[in-house]
Amino acid sequence: MIDRTFDEYKALFDEHQLDFIPDIDQKSITLYDSMKYSLSAGGKRLRPVLLMAACEFCGGKAEEALPYAGAMEYLHTYSLIHDDMPCMDDDDLRRGMPTNHIIYGEAVATLAGDGLQSAAYEAMQRDMLLYFDNFEALKSRIRAAYEIVKGAGVTGMVAGQIADVEAENKKCSKELLNYIHITKTASMIKAAVRAGARLGGCTDKELEDLTLYAENLGLAFQVCDDILDVEGDQALLGKEVGHDEANSKATYPALYGLEESKKKFRELTDAAKDALADYYDNAELFVDLAEMLYARVY
Amino acid sequence: MIDRTFDEYKALFDEHQLDFIPDIDQKSITLYDSMKYSLSAGGKRLRPVLLMAACEFCGGKAEEALPYAGAMEYLHTYSLIHDDMPCMDDDDLRRGMPTNHIIYGEAVATLAGDGLQSAAYEAMQRDMLLYFDNFEALKSRIRAAYEIVKGAGVTGMVAGQIADVEAENKKCSKELLNYIHITKTASMIKAAVRAGARLGGCTDKELEDLTLYAENLGLAFQVCDDILDVEGDQALLGKEVGHDEANSKATYPALYGLEESKKKFRELTDAAKDALADYYDNAELFVDLAEMLYARVY
Numbered sequence: 229m230i231d232r233t234f235d236e237y238k239a240l241f242d243e244h245q246l247d248f249i250p251d252i253d254q255k256s257i258t259l260y261d262s263m264k265y266s267l268s269a270g271g272k273r274l275r276p277v278l279l280m281a282a283c284e285f286c287g288g289k290a291e292e293a294l295p296y297a298g299a300m301e302y303l304h305t306y307s308l309i310h311d312d313m314p315c316m317d318d319d320d321l322r323r324g325m326p327t328n329h330i331i332y333g334e335a336v337a338t339l340a341g342d343g344l345q346s347a348a349y350e351a352m353q354r355d356m357l358l359y360f361d362n363f364e365a366l367k368s369r370i371r372a373a374y375e376i377v378k379g380a381g382v383t384g385m386v387a388g389q390i391a392d393v394e395a396e397n398k399k400c401s402k403e404l405l406n407y408i409h410i411t412k413t414a415s416m417i418k419a420a421v422r423a424g425a426r427l428g429g430c431t432d433k434e435l436e437d438l439t440l441y442a443e444n445l446g447l448a449f450q451v452c453d454d455i456l457d458v459e460g461d462q463a464l465l466g467k468e469v470g471h472d473e474a475n476s477k478a479t480y481p482a483l484y485g486l487e488e489s490k491k492k493f494r495e496l497t498d499a500a501k502d503a504l505a506d507y508y509d510n511a512e513l514f515v516d517l518a519e520m521l522y523a524r525v526y
Numbered sequence: 527m528i529d530r531t532f533d534e535y536k537a538l539f540d541e542h543q544l545d546f547i548p549d550i551d552q553k554s555i556t557l558y559d560s561m562k563y564s565l566s567a568g569g570k571r572l573r574p575v576l577l578m579a580a581c582e583f584c585g586g587k588a589e590e591a592l593p594y595a596g597a598m599e600y601l602h603t604y605s606l607i608h609d610d611m612p613c614m615d616d617d618d619l620r621r622g623m624p625t626n627h628i629i630y631g632e633a634v635a636t637l638a639g640d641g642l643q644s645a646a647y648e649a650m651q652r653d654m655l656l657y658f659d660n661f662e663a664l665k666s667r668i669r670a671a672y673e674i675v676k677g678a679g680v681t682g683m684v685a686g687q688i689a690d691v692e693a694e695n696k697k698c699s700k701e702l703l704n705y706i707h708i709t710k711t712a713s714m715i716k717a718a719v720r721a722g723a724r725l726g727g728c729t730d731k732e733l734e735d736l737t738l739y740a741e742n743l744g745l746a747f748q749v750c751d752d753i754l755d756v757e758g759d760q761a762l763l764g765k766e767v768g769h770d771e772a773n774s775k776a777t778y779p780a781l782y783g784l785e786e787s788k789k790k791f792r793e794l795t796d797a798a799k800d801a802l803a804d805y806y807d808n809a810e811l812f813v814d815l816a817e818m819l820y821a822r823v824y
Contacts, residue, residue: 249680255705256685258692263680310640315632334613335691338636339684342608342643346679349647353672360668363661370664374651381644382547382561386637387554393633394556407553 230284230513234520237277240290241297245276248298248351262332262340263347266305269323274449274521275300275420278442281513282424286434293427295355296372299348300420303380306344309337311389317475324466345380352376372423379419388412392478400478408478413453414446440503445518448496452521454479455489497522528582528811532818535575538588539595543574546596546649560630560638561645564603567621572747572819573598573718576740579811580722584732591725593653594670597646598718601678604642607635609687615773622764643678650674670721677717686710690776698776706776711751712744738801743816746794750819752777753787795820 232240245267252260276297280290290297312319312327313334320330329337352373359366378384388411395404421442425435457472458481472479480489500518504511530538543565550558574595578588588595610617610625611632618628627635650671657664676682686709693702719740723733755770756779770777778787798816802809 250676252680252685253705253709255702256680256688256709259680259685259688306640310636313636315636336688338608338611338613339688339691342604342639342687343680343684345640345643346675346684350672350675350679353668353675356668357672360665366664366668367658370651370654370658370668374648374655377644377648377651378548381648382550382554382557382641386641386644387550387557389640390557390634390637391554393637404553407551411551411554 229287230281230510232281232284232290232513234277234281234513234517237280237290238273241273241276241280241294241301244294245298245301248295248302248354249347250350258332258336259339259343262328262336263305263344265331266309266322266328266340267301267344269325271301271305271323273301275304275416278417278517279420279424279427282421282430282438283428285438285507285510285514286425286428286430288424288428293424295351296369296376296423296427297420299351299373299376300416300423302344302348302351303376303385304416306341306348307380307385307389309341309344313337316389316393317471319467319471321467348380349373349377368426368429372426375419375423375426379415379422384411384415384419388415395478397476400483402483405478405480405483409447409450409480410443413450414443417446417449418442437503437506441500441514441518444496444500444503445521448493448500448518449521451480451489451493451496452524454481455486455493456524457481458486493522527585528579528808530579530582530588530811532575532579532811532815535578535588536571539571539574539578539592539599542592543596543599546593546600546652547645548648556630556634557637557641560626560634561603561642563629564607564620564626564638565599565642567623569599569603569621571599573602573714576715576815577718577722577725580719580728580736581726583736583805583808583812584723584726584728586722586726591722593649594667594674594721594725597649597671597674598714598721600642600646600649601674601683602714604639604646605678605683605687607639607642611635614687614691615769617765617769619765646678647671647675666724666727670724673717673721673724677713677720682709682713682717686713693776695774698781700781703776703778703781707745707748707778708741711748712741715744715747716740735801735804739798739812739816742794742798742801743819746791746798746816747819749778749787749791749794750822752779753784753791754822755779756784791820 279297279300280293283293284290309328311317313329319327356369388408391408421438425438457469460469462469497518501515504514577595577598578591581591582588607626609615611627617625654667686706689706719736723736755767758767760767795816799813802812
């Protein structure tokens with residue numbers, strides 16, 4: 229049962245966000261510092277909150293889902309660090325702060341990303357060792373970890389990143405744009421929700437409904453990102469706007485126009501909310517979150 | 527019981543090396559191509575062979591260890607791709623072939639490395655789903671995966687990489703050099719052997735002895751790499767020599783001199799062999815492998 233607000237879940241996560249990084253030797257402390265720098269740079273914590281909320285929605289405890297919430301945020305953060313590098317999007321600013329490679333250089337930033345990815349899997353793998361006396365809980369954890377690795381992997385986020393890189397400066401079809409958005413962004417949102425549901429011991433119906441919610445929310449989130457890159461406020465966003473157009477990126481506004489994109493954004497938000505219409509009393513956080521993201525200006 | 531040769535294990539691995547990469551959509555096929563390019567570039571397969579041999583040494587079946595052997599090689603390959611990038615070691619040649627970023631560009635090479643790391647964990651996580659009817663086998667797999675993620679992670683390989691990067695162009699102590707070699711190289715050799723042992727259902731003594739073997743072999747392997755970079759044959763090595771000195775890398779020859787390094791190399795090789803002295807009839811592959819690596823010229 230969900231009885232916390234988004235901010236309460238976020239506060240819980242923020243308190244524990246570094247707990248799942250193993251103790252790194254002083255001789256490699258730059259690795260820890262650089263990972264911590266990007267982790268602590270004030271993200272929205274959308275993925276870990278979704279994971280913990282989905283866990284409680286299905287009857288589990290948020291505290292027990294923390295290693296997996298950590299894994300989600302570590303994976304998201306690694307992807308941002310690598311995505312910001314000069315050979316990728318070449319961004320100097322992220323959440324109002326200099327990007328990782330600007331502070332630490334490209335070699336360290338590459339390794340900070342690599343380290344965060346491995347720390348994500350290590351967090352989950354270590355957690356599983358604690359459930360050798362509980363076969364059912366162990367199976368839920370394995371299923372959850374599989375959702376996460378799939379979402380972040382070569383048929384999920386990384387697939388989206390490469391299609392995105394390759395679509396630059398080329399004519400991009402609507403089908404390809406949809407594929408990029410689903411893999412690059414929605415797959416991680418979906419993974420967070422499904423992993424949380426698995427950890428909470430979901431029913432088949434809960435998993436199905438939450439998946440539909442997450443797919444629509446994830447796509448809405450990326451359409452919103454595209455829109456904000458056109459008409460967002462750089463000071464609020466904490467990053468440069470107009471970057472997509474300058475890089476000839478495949479975006480909704482570029483392919484559908486701004487008005488049509490906003491219409492699509494509204495439809496996706498409604499579809500996300502509708503997916504959880506059967507759970508009026510328990511789904512408030514998810515429904516409110518969809519509207520909160522709809523209203524977001526950064 | 528080990529009843530195959532190194533080459534037979536290698537052939538088994540090579541046949542299945544791509545089996546554990548999920549089916550990647552045609553829209554992201556460059557990701558698959560670039561991952562496959564580096565995976566298929568003719569590595570020695572030291573880590574997967576060690577893993578499979580350790581599994582059989584302890585009573586398991588090599589075929590059942592293949593997803594974990596794949597994970598080891600995927601992780602090793604991702605580290606090479608990132609290590610070769612211009613912001614790291616800036617190598618154009620690897621195993622006699624152009625490095626990944628020379629063929630595919632830096633953005634794709636970054637993602638090929640990221641994708642291989644995630645594919646490694648996905649291979650193991652997917653394998654675990656197949657053992658939900660066998661709690662003991664499942665536990666061995668979780669332990670094996672944990673060995674691998676630790677070996678490749680922020681207290682293992684990635685820690686070594688960052689210390690290596692930071693030691694460039696600086697005075698490096700013998701203690702730091704040892705730390706770098708243990709974390710950067712030996713930790714993955716150790717992870718391969720220990721993961722295989724876990725999968726094979728090792729006794730405590732087997733795990734302990736194999737660990738000592740792997741620690742010495744792993745360090746010997748890196749000392750050998752350092753020596754070959756000084757006096758190896760570029761044509762045989764398939765990569766440029768003199769690279770460490772040009773990059774002011776921390777190496778054994780730089781700190782101990784060439785003759786002392788060779789003596790150390792011999793001692794480590796003997797220590798590796800001695801660690802398995804109690805298993806005369808079953809440890810031949812491991813003992814021969816140590817001598818084979820001692821004699822290697824590439």
